[in-house]
Amino acid sequence: MFVLGIDPGLSRCGYGAVRATAAGPRAEAIGVIRTDPHTPLPNRLAELQRELRDLIGELRPDAVAVERVFFQVNVRTAMSVGQASGLAMAEAIGAGCEVVQYSPNEVKLAVTGDGSADKAQVQSMVRRLLALRQEPRPADAADAAALALCHLARSGLARRVAVAASTGARR
Amino acid sequence: MFVLGIDPGLSRCGYGAVRATAAGPRAEAIGVIRTDPHTPLPNRLAELQRELRDLIGELRPDAVAVERVFFQVNVRTAMSVGQASGLAMAEAIGAGCEVVQYSPNEVKLAVTGDGSADKAQVQSMVRRLLALRQEPRPADAADAAALALCHLARSGLARRVAVAASTGARR
Numbered sequence: 001m002f003v004l005g006i007d008p009g010l011s012r013c014g015y016g017a018v019r020a021t022a023a024g025p026r027a028e029a030i031g032v033i034r035t036d037p038h039t040p041l042p043n044r045l046a047e048l049q050r051e052l053r054d055l056i057g058e059l060r061p062d063a064v065a066v067e068r069v070f071f072q073v074n075v076r077t078a079m080s081v082g083q084a085s086g087l088a089m090a091e092a093i094g095a096g097c098e099v100v101q102y103s104p105n106e107v108k109l110a111v112t113g114d115g116s117a118d119k120a121q122v123q124s125m126v127r128r129l130l131a132l133r134q135e136p137r138p139a140d141a142a143d144a145a146a147l148a149l150c151h152l153a154r155s156g157l158a159r160r161v162a163v164a165a166s167t168g169a170r171r
Numbered sequence: 172m173f174v175l176g177i178d179p180g181l182s183r184c185g186y187g188a189v190r191a192t193a194a195g196p197r198a199e200a201i202g203v204i205r206t207d208p209h210t211p212l213p214n215r216l217a218e219l220q221r222e223l224r225d226l227i228g229e230l231r232p233d234a235v236a237v238e239r240v241f242f243q244v245n246v247r248t249a250m251s252v253g254q255a256s257g258l259a260m261a262e263a264i265g266a267g268c269e270v271v272q273y274s275p276n277e278v279k280l281a282v283t284g285d286g287s288a289d290k291a292q293v294q295s296m297v298r299r300l301l302a303l304r305q306e307p308r309p310a311d312a313a314d315a316a317a318l319a320l321c322h323l324a325r326s327g328l329a330r331r332v333a334v335a336a337s338t339g340a341r342r
Contacts, residue, residue, distance in 0.1 A: 040270075041260065041272070042237075042260040042261070042263065042264045042270035042272075043264055045257050045260045045261040045264070046260070046261045046264035046265050048261070049261040049265065050265075066213075069250065075249045078249040078250050078253060079240065079249050079250075079252070079253040079256075080253065081250070081253070082249060082250035082251065082252070082253020082254045082257065083253045083254065083256060083257025083260075084257065085250075085254060086216050086253065086254025086255065086257045086258050087257050087258065087261055089212065089213040089216045089217070089254075090213070090216040090217045090219070090220040090258055092213065093213045093214055093216070093217035094217050094220065094221075099211075099213035101212070101213075
């Protein structure tokens, strides 16, 4: 199974593509899509849409896992996250992918064993689980990879993820 | 000039296409796109995206005017409106349209002469300005047509709109 995690945002939209392999979960692409804050909003949205479409089209994931956000510091942020997440989910369905949503707490629990883990813990566990040389930065990229790992663990297709997570948590 | 107004929403997304003609503003399409609340969110978003794309592709407006929402009753509503507005703006830019945003107060002021007008006043003025037999319903459809009228008035290309609005307001 090949999962693309997306941490939606307009200034920085994190993505992390993780494939379940016999040797454990493997990162195939981790990064962020950025749009210029000085560009008018509609053009930024159109640019993000194109980038997401290209990314999904190139990677062709089986499933796309998008962060589900209920609470935000303010409505302005909620609008912006809503706009980015809407584009991500519509593009994923349009490309024939399964789309799932997980809350930040579900992701933290699945990846670190602690639903209230901080960003540093998530970054550290993502690095360990994916055997990366260094922690993915910025945090949005690590969060997106964590979303993909969460879906693999939840799907029961990557028992190794869960095993590695529990081992990692005890270290 | 031909303007498509969009009042973004997931359950009901209002649209109103208004053309500036020598005889005054003329409605070419007014209605709502609905998505089924029982369908999973990603599929609803993809459906709304397709419908918006088809609508914009059929009408080929010069400009698309989308409601700008800063404040919402709750974050859940803001997310949902954000998702719908993001799709509308990205599709409009993708189709080569100019995209503009107006706040509800700007629209009410332009159409009724009163920035704090209620929904009934907006519906009534939209009916008068567009010489419709009856008021557009639901309110989302009237709001979308009002957005288009607002942009025509603001563009200075439809002086008749402003004149008719001030006449209507005095009635």
